[in-house]
Amino acid sequence: SGASGSERLREALEQPLRLAGFDIYPTLSIGAVTAEGGPDAPDAAELLRRVELAVEQAKQAGRGGAAAYGRALETDSLSRxxxxxxxxxxxxxxxxxxxxxxxxxxxxxxxxxxxxxxxxxxxxxxxxxxxxxxxxxxxxxxxxxxxxxxxxxxxxxxxxxxxxxxxxxxxxxxxxxxxxxxxxxxxxxxxxxxxxxxxxxxxxxxxxxxxxxxxxxxxxxxxxxxxxxxxxxxxxxxxxxxxxxxxxxxxxxxxxxxxxxxxxxxxxxxxxxxxxxxxxxxx
Missing domain, CATH: 3.20.20.450 (EAL domain)
Structure with a gap:
């Protein structure tokens, strides 16, 4: 959870891959969203939509970026x-x-x-x-x-x-x-x-x-x-x-x-x- 979880995930997935005799170094863009509880909690489809917005924001920051979902992303998305x-x-x-x-x-x-x-x-x-x-x-x-x-x-x-x-x-x-x-x-x-x-x-x-x-x-x-x-x-x-x-x-x-x-x-x-x-x- 949190930043530490993102870093562990990044460390695991950004390890070099050996393909056809070459070392490939992948980069990871991370979008995060908090799953809230209660009667108004978003369902799985809504969570997926929110995290996709966060991922797009992370990609705009450059390779290997990270972003968390927030209401500002909704405003930017609707405006676009x-x-x-x-x-x-x-x-x-x-x-x-x-x-x-x-x-x-x-x-x-x-x-x-x-x-x-x-x-x-x-x-x-x-x-x-x-x-x-x-x-x-x-x-x-x-x-x-x-x-x-x-x-x-x-x-x-x-x-x-x-x-x-x-x-x-x-x-x-x-x-x-x-x-x-x-x-x-x-x-x-x-x-x-x-x-x-x-x-x-x-x-x-x-x-x-x-x-x-x-x-x-x-x-x-x-x-x-x-x-x-x-x-x-x-x-x-x-x-x-x-x-x-x-x-x-x-x-x-x-x-x-x-x-x-x-x-x-x-x-x-x-x-x-x-x-x-x-x-x-x-x-």
Missing amino acids: LALEADLRNAFVRGEIEPFFQPIVNLGTGAVAGFEALARWRHPRRGLVPPDEFLTLADEMGLMNELGLLMMTEASRQLAEWLHRHPSAGRLFCSVNLSVGEIERAHLVEDVARIIKEAGLPRGALKLEVTEGDIMRDTARAAEVLKALREAGASLALDDFGTGFSSLSYLAKLPFDTLKIDRYFVLTMDKDEGSAKIVKSVVN
Whole structure:
């Protein structure tokens, strides 16, 4: 019982296991609940539900964590369930919308384009922080749906601006592809349809891809990227410099833009190494 019981259990179950000639060191996440007596005592099913909440809390604290059931867990759980339900309905109610961050040509000072950033305008909570709802959308498997929505809305808005302001020139709008979205079936067909329906010129819709997505299967990524270019999109490699950053695969992939990771840009006026890297990439 109590902490001593948890520690004894941990010591017993975290002993190394010998499998196929390798030592495996398991870790244990522990959730605990007190079985109360009396006429209002919870039954076995309720105890199991409570201890599952405690285990989830322990897992959030990291590998090998421990947590005890308390009323606060009920509040957190209900709050999360409510937020999940609201997020599912947000797509239907049109609460997810793009905010447009301008991209400026430093040489001329003119606006060259925009980056579309997803925002959730919750009817009661106002603007939900992106880090909060994007993580939730990822866990709920809604990122592909979010990506499709952002591409559609960003293309529609850009087409409207180009029509209203023809003197603005060749504006573009960037949309981030979520992790793994490049491998989604029908991505190329969806992009071609969105560009055609919006009436955008070639290259006006720019899709941003991370290095991690490219490196999982470079050959497959090259095929998809080429098809996206043929469908009328332009392409950007995001956070360049944080991953493998191999020039060998850059020569094979049809990117129009490299987005240098912000670490190098923020430190290039103080750190000679960062300055050299930024200059080399630009060259």
